[in-house]
Amino acid sequence: MGTTSKALSLLSFFSRARASIGLSDMARLSGMNKATAHRLLSELADQGFVEQTGTGREYRLGPAVLRLAALRENTVPMRDMAMQVLTDLSAATGETAHMSVLSGDVLSSIAYTYAHAHGTMVMMEDAEVLTLHATGSGLAVLAFSDPGFVDQALARPLAARTRHTETDPAAIRALLPGIRARGFATSVGGFEEDVHSHAAPVFDAQSRCIGAVAVAAPVSRMTNALRDSIQAELLTRTTHLTRLLGGFLPSTFPTFEPQVTLQKGA
Amino acid sequence: MGTTSKALSLLSFFSRARASIGLSDMARLSGMNKATAHRLLSELADQGFVEQTGTGREYRLGPAVLRLAALRENTVPMRDMAMQVLTDLSAATGETAHMSVLSGDVLSSIAYTYAHAHGTMVMMEDAEVLTLHATGSGLAVLAFSDPGFVDQALARPLAARTRHTETDPAAIRALLPGIRARGFATSVGGFEEDVHSHAAPVFDAQSRCIGAVAVAAPVSRMTNALRDSIQAELLTRTTHLTRLLGGFLPSTFPTFEPQVTLQKGA
DNA sequence: AACCGACGGTTCAAATAATGAACCGCACAC
């Protein structure tokens, strides 16, 4: 791995739970020598990607990322487009919809909408990190990523978020062909107890999978009718989003021809 | 300069005007060898900081910055706080207010508000880049930055944005003591023709200047009364913002005691 | 007050990664 990747990888240790990290902690988390971590953090700080807090001397994310994000949104208004689609999707299904994008080997939530149709809804956090093996979105991404990436993602120990999290790499691999055939993944209670999630992949202009859209409903509310509704809405709207973002479905993606075609005779 | 800084500096060439940049262009802009630029861009792409567009194979900012910006805002809600202050400031003055933060040796606009009080207003762009020598905000920052930084910022050739841009480093240096004494800077037509700008610095927890708040009005509308109003509002509200952000005014910052104190006798 | 451990930060020889001139294949223009 190059020096630049190492430096940037330090940024991935920041999260909502760890908004600021000390030098020694960062060295431990990243497995780097303290001197190395210090030099990399100093360079990141020079460029405004991190800054040091007043009290203590911990590091936290810096202001430079704000400008880049504003430019990114200006260039590729992914979030805006996702919000449109998610709003429709949660309205149509009556449940929470969210989109996450691949960032290294985890997914980051970038947008979500609630339906306000019921007293209870699945709640989301800003910038939440979703693991690939424990979520519907992650499975959808894995199913449509290249084998090398899957190997890499499943090579590390897989943490169990709940009692229902599948942590056996072989079992996860076994799910992928079915997901590829159907075009979407499901997960019941793998990330949060009592959450039933359906997720479909989103692709970029090179037909690479860049993330997923998911609909998350309480397990207690799941019925055959709701499941059918979610699956139909999710697939049509997520393929639409891929197109909106300038992306293309891969040739292997299943197509869902309308039942009735105009070719009556033939 | 370290490798990491070089890689991150590539990101600064993206702007609204140049949302995507090809490999050869990037090599030219940065002065790097094409092979070097390619390797650095590849590493940035691995980490999701840039990505390649479908048509052509140019590079543009990637999705990773979105997550970091969301976390930064979650950690230090600078933009939210700035928006509150800017809204009040433009309402009180009837003019456009904006805040920019130091990023390397330029300022990046992070938030702005309009007053809608007149038919004409000074317009701002998202993520606009302001040079230090040509803007009121830049002068305010220079005046309250350490001498080494000022030397560095003024060492390079200073571009003239308009006929009124001051490009003589000595002349700019001569302005700084006055700005330090008053607590704010002014610029007339230096960045955009017909724009009269007042700007005051914002400080972090170590009393380092991290950016500036400015009020920008058309030159044609500037009167003594408006100028007095802008100066008073700008100073009180900007010092307030520094405190809101957890920062401290440096001990050298001029204080503006209320004219009437309670110590009548003494 | 003396001690201890952990912190952020620094040093410098050894090890490793970055560098860039030349090169490739390709697409497009003339």
Add this chain to the structure above:
DNA sequence: GTGTGCGGTTCATTATTTGAACCGTCGGTT
């Protein structure tokens, strides 16, 4: 068909990164 510029690659040379050991400092414990 030929020339130009593109994105991308190669590999010997070179400069940077690396990390064990080291500082001084801070806060808690004895």
